[in-house]
Amino acid sequence: MILTLNGKRKRVHAHPMKRLLDVLREDCGLTGTKEGCGEGECGACTVLVDGQPVNSCLVPFAHADGVRLTTIEGLGGRHPLQRAFVESGGAQCGICTPGMILAAAALGPRPSLEKMRVGLAGNLCRCTGYTAIYRSIRRASSGKERPIRKTRRTRKNTQNSR
């Protein structure tokens, strides 16, 4: 199969049922995509398919045919989000970071706090507690760090038990 991976065409031979996650890591040598839970709960393995985030642990290789795939390597290390995550403390242990950054990249420029919370709801982080992550995304879109103010309403919409 000819993959369109990070803007380049690449020929890959793999079983059609192999997880896209494993094809990326083992057959393409792109180990930036991490495995967390292996059941679609944590978002660590997030990659973009035609610009939309998906969990690559739940995608068969067959479904990579004819789509545009973007992994963390595709951002080239110089993407404003990558820089902002480093500078604003959005990354700690780093396992969730590639998935967080890709999910954030899918939100487009200058997402509202509400949009960030909903857009990253499928990405779990056990280190930073999210505030630093939201701050990083905000920094990436504005070029400077701005405090994240929590309002009762947005907290209720995305985090409280329902």
Place this chain on the structure above:
Amino acid sequence: MQGSISNRSLLEPASLRDALRMLRDEGPLVPMAGCTDLYVTLNFGTLSATRFLDLWRLPTLRRIALSDGMLSIGAVATFTEIMQSPLVRRRLPMLVAAAREIGGPQIQNRGTLGGNVANASPAGDTLPVLAAANATVVLASADGERRVAFASFYTGYRTSVMRPDELITALEIPPVPGRQWFRKVGTRAAQAISKVVMAAVGPRGDALPRVALGSVAPTVVRLPLTEAALGGGASIAEAQKILLQEIAPIDDVRSTAEYRRRVAANLLARFWDGNALSRT
């Protein structure tokens, strides 16, 4: 980690007709689309099947359309497509509300309505919506098509009237008369499986209110006695008592039967209060 895949095979039909023929001649096959449930079982080695039929790329199964007053949602329409569809937003806002609370964006981009129905979990978030909307399941096989009322689709815990040679091709939803209501109760808004999930439709003219609950019985349930009581002018306390007779929740890893009973009764009151407000 993924179990051995070398013994697995994937059939990739070019059309629905192809898919139905493969299902008849080359079965047994496990149909797959967004794989958000299937790959969890494959990754953890709890599914022994080895032969799969890929429906993900069949555009006819993705269609969301209105015909003869019926909203038809293709089985492979994703939750994201459902959320973005102006037709669904206008006709069936409670389905949009349910789609929004399934998993997170990654799951919504891949999970499908037909998959939620076929997976047949009593906690499936769209199932109370389909029950309250009086939906019809469209089943196809190489021999033709048949339609089954959603209310008689499930026969027990994770079992249905669907035959191994059949596929769900679409869900059809007639116009819903009253105000639509949806509420999912779980540990958090995203990525949580429901402890209790409810969809309801307010009364309108002669039409009774409708109430459907998930995660409180072996299958999704409609509550005809509760509906009749509410429609007949019973107090909410009386209706709640009847509701408790109509559900059979259990203790499991996510919640307890007692908690589910209380929450289900509270949800009924919440829904009904909202109706009183909207009438004044």
